Amino acid sequence: MANQQRELKKQQLVFRSQLCRLQLETRLLESRRPMALANALLxxxxxxxxxxxxxxxxxxxxxxxxxxxxxxxxxxxxxxxxxxxxxx
Known part of the structure; x- marks a missing residue:
């Protein structure tokens, strides 16, 4: 029972870290859009x-x-x- 709880906590931590990473990547891509537009115009x-x-x-x-x-x-x-x- 204790092993299952530990495994669940590990999975939760992994999922949270993946979610945070994806959110950061999304923010980074959104911040690059204006620069890409400027490069296209230039x-x-x-x-x-x-x-x-x-x-x-x-x-x-x-x-x-x-x-x-x-x-x-x-x-x-x-x-x-x-x-x-x-x-x-």
Missing amino acids: GNTQSLSMLSKLAQILAKAHPSMSRLTHGVKIFGVLMAVLKLLRNK
Whole structure:
């Protein structure tokens, strides 16, 4: 009877430790998501420059598109800063 109780306690400890480990792994994966998203965005800087050129062309055709061009430029600057910070 005492052996069974010891075995049950051991199993409980093992299950608790596994649960804690899985919870920590989940938290770690969740904390990495924003970084993965930033890396994916930083990898697409060529498409951002192409979008900027397209917005500049459209800005000549329609004045409201100049706001889009300005927004794309600001976003490009922010992405460049993130890229610099990531490489440090």
